[in-house]
Amino acid sequence: MGRYVLRRLLQLIPVFIGTTFIIYALVWALPGDPFAGRCGDRACPPAYIAEMTDKYNLDDPVIVQYFKYLGQLLTGDFGETFAGIEISTLLADAYPITIRLAIVALVIEAVIGILAGILTGLRGRGFLDNLVLMSTLFLISLPVFVTGFILQVVLGTELGIIRPSVSSEGTWGELIVPGFVLGSLSMAYVARLTRTSLMENKRADYIRTATAKGLEPKRVVGVHLLRNSMIPVVTFLGTDLGALMGGAIVTEGIFNIRGIGGLIYDSILTKEGATVTGIVTLLVLVYLLMNLLVDLLYAVLDPRIRYD
Incomplete structure (x- = not known):
């Protein structure tokens, strides 16, 4: 290893x-x-x-x-803007809240998406399967800025459950609704990917062999079926973290979150090339490290995979 x-x-x-x-x-x-x-x-x-x-x-x-x-x-030097401001200072101010937002979005899409996919994948076609398919298709068809605007107006302005704008601290609780908006599209993909992978692996030879050997259904599903079916899902989730951080411009704009998305947008408008380069370089590092982590998780999920 x-x-x-x-x-x-x-x-x-x-x-x-x-x-x-x-x-x-x-x-x-x-x-x-x-x-x-x-x-x-x-x-x-x-x-x-x-x-x-x-x-x-x-x-x-x-x-x-x-x-x-x-x-x-x-040497850790990201340079300076044309105004003489250290880019590392801008990143230190903006990155923490975007990382929290991306983590919240990733957890929401993983938990809800995988649970929905497992329920529909194991039960097969029926009312619940049709409900999940229709719900995920609705989320895929609906632009993120529409989802964010509707939730902001309904939950924030009309019902007063949340604050329409996130505070400068950006606590975990404040980021739940923005995180749901950011991860809603990926959540739909995760649910459909989990469902498809489970339904495909249910017909695999090793599942029939495990059932024929008399193993308990819970063990067949938990140890054999779910672990192997999660490989494509883990791949998607691992690469999605960087996409969530880089694609948070719309969500951060709707909820007034001063994170990486807003910093990228402002840097593009003001032609701050050094700032744009520094931000995207960090996103590349996130992508590369998450891909490495996903590769290592393969061996945990699938016992047939060994790194010698």
Whole structure:
């Protein structure tokens, strides 16, 4: 196992370099004046342009710029915005609440989605199966901003159960409804994926063999059927954490959450390339580490999988 983990960590290095270079090139190598509109209606003074060009190595080729930036990252330096604010400070302020929001969304989609999928997958076709299929299709068809707006108005404005806007602290309790909104689409996919995987594996040879050997139905389902059926679900959930963090712009905007989503949106509007690059680089790290964790969980779920 240790050698496998080491090999996978080494494989992450070229993937990280390749993805972050593409991101860096897309942000900094696009045609256009990076200082357009930076100084209001007037053109920026030549002294300011020269200082910023030297600070961000804009005179160097893109590949040279990238490796200089990568060297800064290895020391924990994400650079500064054009206004001189440390990007690491912005990330430290915005990332905690987005991580909490993504975790809440992931837990909600995993618990509700897997339970709904198990109930329908084990019972087969019937009223409950049709109800879950219709409910998940409704969630898939409904845009996230519509779901968020409806819940905000009904639960916040009309009934007063929740606060329409999340406070600056962003406590776990305040993030339950925004987390449900953020994870609603993935929750529908998890339910359908669990249902399909269970119904497919119920007809597998190893399930028929376990039943023919006289094992208790609970053991057949819990030890054999569920563990093997959860592999595609775990894969989806593992990769979805990064997607939830990067795709929280709409949800954070509806509930006035000052997290990564709002920071990305503001950075794009103000053309803060360094901030956008730093945020996306962290998201890439989340994706890579979650993929490694998912690979390790395969051996726990399926005894046929061994890493030698």
